[in-house]
Amino acid sequence: MLEVTGLQAGYGLSQVLFDMHLKIEEGQVVSLIGRNGMGKTTTVKSIMGLLKPNAGSVRIHGREMRGADPFRIAQAGLGLVPEGRRAFGSLSVRENLLATARQGKAGKWDLKRIYGLFPRLEERQDQLSKTLSGGEQQMLVVGRALMTNPNLLILDEATEGLAPIIRETIWSCLATLKSEGETILVIDKNLKEMARVVDCHHIIEKGRQVWQGTPAELANRPEISERYLGV
Ligand SMILES: Nc1ncnc2c1ncn2[C@@H]1O[C@H](COP(=O)(O)OP(=O)(O)OP(=O)(O)O)[C@@H](O)[C@H]1O
Known part of the structure; x- marks a missing residue:
């Protein structure tokens, strides 16, 4: 569903991606891991069209989309939960969710299902999103991305800075999404939970x-974790 090959990108004269490869099949949950500043977010930005890559290929459902505008990438079915929480603060929870619902696309995600996944959002549906706790805001941005009915959901550091119990909610949500056959790219630092x-x-x-x-293969190669992840 997504195939990135030989991707090169950067900011001005500073090149960050030299040779990125990434392949995600339908129904797979794939991670992108590495130490701080190695280019994970830059890879996501390049895939989403938020940064124009200099070379390489980004194929979505077999179609070359490198350098396409972000709205075209979203139309092709990629939904991003960006690093840092960005809900529309002056809208209620419900309005936030409805704002990203994909017009005219009969998808499986609607308000009812999002509330089933995150009952806390239903309880607070009329509350302005800027008054939500950090964890609730994170549930809201995940819910918002799902409302676009993406074929590939990308989560960039979705559990960063959250209390353990909220992190657990997000991981359980991902496990549910996986069991329902969703395709997901996750960037995170918690190897244990990712496994x-x-x-x-x-x-x-x-x-x-x-x-x-696989996580099992990585667990059997401590030298790899030590060298590239510093754990
Ligand atoms: N807007 C920008 N302008 C210039 N350099 C940038 C910009 N954004 C990121 N960089 C640089 O690009 C490199 C890769 O950053 P990136 O955010 O992709 O890393 P990352 O792997 O996602 O790191 P982290 O785990 O810390 O989020 C870093 O050296 C960073 O300083």
Whole structure:
């Protein structure tokens, strides 16, 4: 469903991605992991069209989409939960969710199902989103991305800075989404929690994909974790 090959990108004269590769099949949950500043968010921005790559290929459902405008990438079915929480603060929870509902696309995600996944959002549906707790806001941005009925949901550090119990809610939500056959790319630092849902890890080091394998394979290669993840 998504295939990234030989991707190069950067900011002005500073090149960040030198040779990124990433392949995600339908129904797979795939991770992108690596130390701080190695290019994970830059990879996501390049895939989403928020940053124009200099070389390489981004194929979505077999179609070359490198450098396409972000709205075209979203139309092709990619939904992003960006790093840092950004709900529309002056809208209620319900309005936030309805704002991203994909017009005219009969998808499986609607308000009712989002509230089923996150009952807390239903309880607070009339509350302005800027008054939500950090964890509730994170549930809201995940819900908002699902309302676009994406074929591929991308989560960039979705559990960063959250209390353990809220993190657990997000991971359980991902496990539910996986069991329902959703395709997900997750960027996170919690290897233990990721092992529950991830089919394949991709490790990035200085803008290059340097290793890929299952969580079990990674657990059997402590030298890889030590070298590239510093754990
Ligand atoms: N807007 C920008 N302008 C210039 N350099 C940037 C910009 N955004 C990121 N960088 C640089 O690009 C490199 C990769 O950053 P990126 O955010 O992709 O890393 P990351 O792997 O997602 O890191 P983290 O885990 O810390 O979020 C870093 O050296 C960073 O300083």
